[in-house]
Amino acid sequence: MTDRQRTTRLDLSRRHLLRCFGAGAVTAFALPWAGRALADPIFSTYPFQLGIASGEPAPDGFVIWTRLAPDPFALDHGMPSAGVEVAWEVAEDERFQTVAQKGVAVARPELGHAVHVEVAGLKPGRPYWYRFVAGRERSGTGRAMTTPTFGAPLDRVRFAVAGCQNYEQGYFTAHRHLASQNPDFVFCYGDYIYEGRGNRLRNGPDGPVESVRQHFGGEIYSIEDYRRRYAQYKMDTDLQAAHAAAPWFVTWDDHEIDNNWVDSLDQDGTPAPVFALRRQMAMQAYYEHMPLRASSLPVGPSMQLYRQARYGNLLDLNLLDTRQYRTDQPCGDRWGAGCTDISQRQAEVLGKRQHDWLMGNLSGSKAKWKALAQQVMVMDLDREPGPETTENLDSWAGYRVPRERLLAGIRDRRVSNAVVLTGDEHQNYAGELHIDGKNPGRDPIATEFVATSITSGGDGEDQRPQTVEIQKVNPQLKFHNSRRGYLMCDVDGERWQTEYIVMDQVSDRKGIASSRQKLVVEAGAARLQLG
Incomplete structure (x- = not known):
């Protein structure tokens, strides 16, 4: 994926957010977290209770998803009223020896601490593996395909x-x-x-x-x-x-x-x-x-x-x-x-x-x-x-x-x-x-x-x-x-x-x-x- 294509994809997301939610939403959804986030939280129980998923595959990537919920039936699902940083990795092999893309997303309380990462820059027509890390906790591994x-x-x-x-x-x-x-x-x-x-x-x-x-x-x-x-x-x-x-x-x-x-x-x-x-x-x-x-x-x-x-x-x-x-x-x-x-x-x-x-x-x-x-x-x-x-x-x-x-x-x-x-x-x-x-x-x-x-x-x-x-x-x-x-x-x-x-x-x-x-x-x- 070229830099111009990446910019176009981000611009499309910005235009959608501006049209639908106003200028403040660009910061909230498409740009890095501008508010206070808990960078290294400690969870009393496993936060990936709801598993992980991928979807919407394209030639250069796909969406990877999780939602932090240590206590899924509680009103606050066991999470603080703040954003929480979640690291993610996408690799070319199941053992993550060749990492293709990685980054940090923010699980936001406004979305129930769900994370949707639109991964790009991958090779077409092949499998990849992905996982998440929040604080000291690691999710299971998922398999996706472009x-x-x-x-x-x-x-x-x-x-x-x-x-x-x-x-x-x-x-x-x-x-x-x-x-x-x-x-x-x-x-x-x-x-x-x-x-x-x-x-x-x-x-x-x-x-x-x-x-x-x-x-x-x-x-x-x-x-x-x-x-x-x-x-x-x-x-x-x-x-x-x-x-x-x-x-x-x-x-x-x-x-x-x-x-x-x-x-x-x-x-x-x-x-x-x-x-x-x-x-x-x-x-x-x-x-x-x-x-x-x-x-x-x-x-x-x-x-x-x-x-x-x-x-x-x-x-x-x-x-x-x-x-x-x-x-x-x-x-x-x-x-x-x-x-x-x-x-x-x-x-x-x-x-x-x-x-x-x-x-x-x-x-x-x-x-x-x-x-x-x-x-x-x-x-x-x-x-x-x-x-x-x-x-x-x-x-x-x-x-x-x-x-x-x-x-x-x-x-x-x-x-x-x-x-x-x-x-x-x-x-x-x-x-x-x-x-x-x-x-x-x-x-x-x-x-x-x-x-x-x-x-x-x-x-x-x-x-x-x-x-x-x-x-x-x-x-x-x-x-x-x-x-x-x-x-x-x-x-x-x-x-x-x-x-x-x-x-x-x-x-x-x-x-x-x-x-x-x-x-x-x-x-x-x-x-x-x-x-």
């Missing part, structure tokens, strides 16, 4: 897709298995935390079921509530292992703020100005706990999360936000037969600016594969076979006009090799995308892989009887499974293979992971085949 140079020839990329990890409904054993796969990166599609109160019991299909473990406290509303909830999840060592194994690209779905929220609306009819306060606190806590760049710093109750990552000439990854710019769910957001509101012309899922940004990316892409990494199912499924069509109104199916606009945009621009990556459903699905699933055209427009949950929904079963019936009347749906787990995507110039990794159980830490199915899309066609 991306290849933009447009450079790339033979292969291998990555994981995961999300929906309800703490109360299972153990995160799948994350430990994911870490052992050493992916190039992880895409987390959301529902990283769940916002509800702690419950010893939940309703199961055969009556009350005791929660595997229990959330701390009631439903979360304040910044301290959200911080404690993230801390409870982050303290899970299996999740820490997955973060330490590879860089993550993260986006949210609904439970990071409130179930089924969109734009300024929550599910309880809270006045918009009041809900905006909750969103603002939830978004700050989200930023504090994710390996994101300063460009994603919340600005009031909004946050920039849609963005693009590029892997040489092989893969463009378009990360989308399907919550922040969406209009209200139609038909009162009821699960059941669709109503005429699902065809509202003014409805939005991405919003015009994000939609136009995405179409520009797809039109201009020179990569072999174009991925849409997002949250809710695009596939058009009739959810209950019978005389009336039943839709999931919190998916793209509840928004017919934006859905058609999305798929027609891919078709009309002749975008080849488009693959949609999705979560939210707590089941594995794979299918082909048509504008009208009931009357599909000759050739699919794109392919969709839907990842099940890490834990949400409990142990599950191989296939739900109801979903077997759904597949019979939805020929575009090619595979389904109802176990917990994650996806491993193995992509080269000739084909995209998605492997469905499932757990036999998540109610016990001894759950075993196995490969349930491999599905393949050949380059130049959007049809699914068995791997």
Whole structure:
């Protein structure tokens, strides 16, 4: 990276901070700490309780993250009301014999003593290792990878897709298995935390079921509530292992703020100005706990999360936000037969600016594969076979006009090799995308892989009887499974293979992971085949 490029990157951060927060923020975020910092603190307990992480890889670097929290559930999380210096190192080898970059950051109380270091000046397309030191305490070691140079020839990329990890409904054993796969990166599609109160019991299909473990406290509303909830999840060592194994690209779905929220609306009819306060606190806590760049710093109750990552000439990854710019769910957001509101012309899922940004990316892409990494199912499924069509109104199916606009945009621009990556459903699905699933055209427009949950929904079963019936009347749906787990995507110039990794159980830490199915899309066609 040249000095001019480094200056440009810093200037971009300065412009973002000046525009959003004013001149004082440049000192607070982008420049060295000007106030009093504790340079050599002594901690009564280990300060890296929440682990470490990397994310947002680029050809010259990535973000490395940690948050100092010796006592994660305390109001002050065991930290003083002052900034604390944290040293960091990035090395070319696991033993740190060749240090590539190092420096000192400040864990600021305004951000819950979180640290986000945007490391630059590294070599493209290779692994690095990183760690932090605060006072006399050293963190564990994490592995990150830079991306290849933009447009450079790339033979292969291998990555994981995961999300929906309800703490109360299972153990995160799948994350430990994911870490052992050493992916190039992880895409987390959301529902990283769940916002509800702690419950010893939940309703199961055969009556009350005791929660595997229990959330701390009631439903979360304040910044301290959200911080404690993230801390409870982050303290899970299996999740820490997955973060330490590879860089993550993260986006949210609904439970990071409130179930089924969109734009300024929550599910309880809270006045918009009041809900905006909750969103603002939830978004700050989200930023504090994710390996994101300063460009994603919340600005009031909004946050920039849609963005693009590029892997040489092989893969463009378009990360989308399907919550922040969406209009209200139609038909009162009821699960059941669709109503005429699902065809509202003014409805939005991405919003015009994000939609136009995405179409520009797809039109201009020179990569072999174009991925849409997002949250809710695009596939058009009739959810209950019978005389009336039943839709999931919190998916793209509840928004017919934006859905058609999305798929027609891919078709009309002749975008080849488009693959949609999705979560939210707590089941594995794979299918082909048509504008009208009931009357599909000759050739699919794109392919969709839907990842099940890490834990949400409990142990599950191989296939739900109801979903077997759904597949019979939805020929575009090619595979389904109802176990917990994650996806491993193995992509080269000739084909995209998605492997469905499932757990036999998540109610016990001894759950075993196995490969349930491999599905393949050949380059130049959007049809699914068995791997």
